[in-house]
Amino acid sequence: MTDTPDGTFQKLRELAQNLWWSWQPDIRAIFREIDPATWSVTYHNPVALLQRVDPEEVARRVQDLEMQTRINQAHRRLQTYTQGGDSWGITHGGPILARPVAYFSAEFGLHQSLPIYSGGLGVLAGDHLKSMSDLGIPVVGVGLLYHQGYVHQLIDENGWQQDLYEPIAAADLPVEPVLAADGGQARFSVELPGRDVFLRLWRVRVGRSDLLLLDARDDANAPEDQELTARLYGGDQETRIQQEILLGVGGHRALGVVGIKPSVLHLNEGHSAFALLERAREIVQRQGFEPAEALREVAAMSVFTTHTPVEAGHDRFRTDLASRHLEPLARGIGLPIEEVLALGSERPEDPNAPFCPTVLALKLSRRANGVAALHGRVSRKMWQHLYPGRTEEEVPIGHITNGVHVRTWLAADMHGLLIQHLGPRWL
Template sequence: MAEKYNTTVHEKLSALASNFWWSWQPDITNIFRQIDPLLWSQQRHNPFKMLREYDADKLEKRISDLALHSSINRAYRAWQEYMNEEDTWGNIQGGVLQHRPVAYFSAEFGIHESFPIYSGGLGILAGDHLKSASDLGAPLIGVGLYYDEGYFIQNINKDGWQEESYPTLDKSVLPIREALGVDGKPVMINVPTRNETIHAKVWEVDVGRIKLYLLDTNVQENAEEVRDLTARLYGGDQRIRIRQEILLGIGGARALTAMGIDPRVIHMNEGHSAFAPLEFIRLRMQADGLSFDDAMREVARSGVFTTHTPVPAGHDRFDSGLVEEHVGPLADQLGLNHEGLMALGRVDPQNHSETFCMTVLAFKLSRKANAVSNLHGVVSRSMWSNLWPWRGEDEIPIGHITNGVHVPTWLAAQMRALYDRILPLDWHKHTGEPEVWSSFMEVDPAELWETHQSLKNRLIIYARSCAMQQAERRGAPKEQVAKLADILDPKFLTIGFARRFAPYKRADLVLRDFENFAKLVNSSTKPVQFIFAGKAHPRDDNGKVILQKIFKLTQEDRFRGRVLFLDNYDINLGRHLVQGVDVWLNNPRRPLEASGTSGQKVVLNGGLNCSILDGWWAEAFDGANGFAIGPGRVHSNVEIQDQRDAENLMSTLVDEVIPMYYARDKDDLPQEWIYRMKRAIRSLGWRFNADRMVMDYVTQTYIPAGGGTSSELF
């Protein structure tokens, strides 16, 4: 519950800064920005840290000078009302979950750029899931790990090679606090292995109405090696990975028990947390005297599993020795011998040479399993059909709930003002309902275009500033840095490409027909400019080579200022890109993009997608709400597929995208383009947002799993 009796300005702002609800309230972020614009920028938009620079008297004077008292009081009242509201969708629709909530386990959570414990899409999705659950009032808590060094900071050196650095987060300037157990003391849990015991402290974070609990091994009870276990996200070898995963799953479950939380549903967001149900099985055996088989059936009925990748390498597998070392003590308590434990993670329990797969374990311990797009569901049913050999492929019990994005987080303030004028009152409380968006087709074309141009100008100013800072870090001459102040032209068609630089995402596909690419960029009548961003995994040299190839292109005279690569892709950079580009380019090798969500953020802000028919776009494109690259077919030969997709990409740009953008009426408005902008928002805004996604999870998975009705399990 929110505090009710804070009275001073400093207390009110501190209370607001202590709950990440502020991060999706543009009126509140604007208050913090006005107080100290430079400090706000320097401190990664962290109001909790910024307020440390102001004592009560200094802050009061600054607030008085800016006449912000009424704005602060209004924001504080709005937060109080939000936190105490009872008539929410979740309160009405949550049913059996009200008494015992959903426990949402995820290896990463992307809440805000000031709290960098995420790497990319999976974490951003998890953060958006929590935010929409908060807005809807859905009974849910988050469980994850606290990473002292987070994911890496990316720097591109003068040779175009990615370099990684890992600065340590300062807990004292983050809105986190010690989680307290039922005894009122800070929670400390432990997970024994065969060789040692892993201890972890638990931190509590407020994300609107949702509590997020994060486990941290950097405590004095641990040896140095163990203290570093939660230092980095997705760092280290297989031994570190399994240790992080027993901490997330087994340790996370024990943390909930220590706090007196008995979840009705266990939602595993990807296989990283699949050990969690094993701990809940142990608790049922201990509390109710059940056999392992009976306890497993009971716990599995409450399990929900979301698989996120159609790439085999994306599913964690561990050898027999690692599993015995780390899960053996729990297996002893479950009454399982080693082969019995290994069988839980094998497609074929009798195949003693098969490794232990976390995804297999998650499927076996879940009542409901889903992919993250319709096409991904098809791929997943085929990929995992051997788990259900008695079923036909169409009968494999893996459904799909297509990913969505949290509208208030990704919608630009200027666009929100437009929505407020066009859509019904309180539209933001009903974004998952199609009828709420119907009036958007009535928006004035000139007003929509002007709003988009304003956001595009903001992106270009931001990109210029980033480019200059990056060039200075690389030691570029002053005259070269100065020239970057004028790169990019707001009148030119601007295409953005930003995502993880995994080879299958093919960041360099547009460069295959290099001469035609050069002609597009340097056209005297219909020029195109590209902004690239994204990180390669530290151990992915192939991805780094692709990144280097694009960076070196940006340094050539004929592309300088027309093709740009921006370092250190994070939530803040992503926000600027999705809010300002004309076109979002997405060209993965179908069907390897499970869903993707960046293009959904672009839709909300009036940008158009130009994408391979993969992931979410395969079910979103209707012929008039963006652009499709090719017909969506897959060739058995990867090289032929890449070449064919490259040709389709170039023809889509040359024959459709560019002519439509530059076709203007007497008022210099691209009417057909604007129509597609409007149609995209109208047809996609309600379908591909996180409110609809969370509502689907509640009604299609959480309530059935929480209700305990019979279902066919393993």
């Protein structure tokens, strides 16, 4: 696409590649007006829209002086925002300005055009990244890039529900490859039983925040391993534990690839609990700590948010399955596999008790919280048996009531009304 003298097309691409547009009604309106029909069928995805609409048609739509002015103003606002020296975080961020929070989650609900979420867990994670961006608090999200996303539910001609998974092309998503020193896409490996699985690394820009996504569709992987990042919450127990190892272990290694040394590991539910073991392995290998010291160090920098209020909603893996998959981590930490399994066991005295990542996260985090006052009480009751001698009220699980990123959920008309009467900094 040949650009205009003032770089209008490049500005559109830069606006499309940063999900800041998703909470800016005026920028969404720009993309919608380029081609309303394509905007609708692409699920309001500006990257896909620019891929599909004929360049000459885009040029015709944006040649209007008013439209060019709107694009230029939006682009300047994005630049000012991302460079932002005027934020709460700059004033109050303290040590995390140099070493950000790493926020791990199996799903991130940022916008429907990036379908790597299924519900409230992901929406909370997405709103976290947006809110931290607005506040100027340094945070980097860590997740998986599912190339078939989450299930689409359809009703067939006989009235039966059908599940449909649709392939998602990276070129249609607001993701960009993280580049290695040689100019190729950054990649690294994670050990699974009998082989190494290679992961490619992607970045999503969410205002000032970054989200790192891992993808197993690497040519060096066997076809079945490439499918490990195909679907959110898909597959059997073996697929599930392997996905969680890629998320936790691979996610922590991804931080090292991009040169981030986090001050805090925040786990959004137990799916990413293996990041704690990888962090312990790294401390032992690089800093020479004893295993017990390394585990204490991990706990001191880790916090855990639990969402699930029912026992059945927490993963529990058979001892033999967990043992095979966690042996490399145990070896790297310098602990017998039995001791590592005990960290995730509700009954450490029973060698056959299943391994629960939620239990691992509770034992290796200095703070844990539910997502509402009632949920905090339910969680303390559910996990009281992990803390012998403590009353239910003394169980160290607090609560932080879920909030939302207001600008994401505010109707465009109301957004305009509030700006009109209260000014652009009303929130």
